[in-house]
Amino acid sequence: MNHYDLLRGLHILAVIAxxxxxxxxxxxxxxxxxxxxxxxxxxxxxxxxxxxxxxxxNPAMIAAWVFGAGLIYVNVADRxxxxxxxxxxxxxxxxxxxxxxxxxxxxxxxxxxxxxxxxIGTETFWRMANEIPFVLAIIMVIAxxxxxxxx
Numbered sequence: 030m031n032h033y034d035l036l037r038g039l040h041i042l043a044v045i046a047x048x049x050x051x052x053x054x055x056x057x058x059x060x061x062x063x064x065x066x067x068x069x070x071x072x073x074x075x076x077x078x079x080x081x082x083x084x085x086x087n088p089a090m091i092a093a094w095v096f097g098a099g100l101i102y103v104n105v106a107d108r109x110x111x112x113x114x115x116x117x118x119x120x121x122x123x124x125x126x127x128x129x130x131x132x133x134x135x136x137x138x139x140x141x142x143x144x145x146x147x148x149i150g151t152e153t154f155w156r157m158a159n160e161i162p163f164v165l166a167i168i169m170v171i172a173x174x175x176x177x178x179x180x
Contacts, residue, residue: 036099043092044166050086051129051162054078054136055155061143062152075144082140090133097126117178125169132161 061074105113113119139149150158171177 033100033103036096036103040093040096040100043089043096046085046089047093047133048162048166050081050089051133051136052159054081054086054140055159057081058139058143058149058155059152062149062155078140078143082137086133086136090130094126094130116176118172118176121172122169125165125172129162129165129169132165 057074057078061071061078064070064074101113143149149155
C-alpha cells in the first residue's frame with residue numbers, strides 16, 4: 030500500500046472541508062450582521078456558526094495538519110531527505126498554512142465577539158475578507174503543484 034497516496038488523499042479531503050468552512054463562515058457573518066435587529070434570526074445564525082466551527086472547521090483543520098505532517102514525514106523519509114525543508118515552494122506552502130490557520134483563529138475570535146453582541150465589522154468588510162482563504166489556497170496550490178525553484 031502506498032502511504033503517500035493515502036495521506037495525500039486524506040489531506041486533500043480535510044483541506045476541502047476546511048476551505049468550505051473558511052469560505053462559508055464569513056458569509057454567515059454577513060447575514061448575521063444584516064439581521065442584527067432580529068433576535069430570532071440571529072439565534073439561528075449563531076447556532077449555524079457555532080456548529081460550522083465546532084463540527085466541520087476545527088476537526089478539518091486538525092485533520093489537514095495531521096495528514097499534512099504525515100506527508101512531510103513520508104517525503105522526508107522516502108523522497109527528499111532534509112533538503113525538503115529548504116525548498117522555496119515548501120517555505121511558501123508553510124507560510125500559507127500559517128496564514129490560513131491564523132485566519133481560522135481570527136474567524137473564531139470574531140464569532141465569539143459577535144455572539145457577545147460586540148461589533149465585528151461591516152457587511153462589506155466580511156464580503157472582502159471572504160476572499161482571503163481562496164487567495165491563500167491559490168498560492169499554496171501553485172507552490173505545491175509546480176514546486177518552483179526546486180533545488
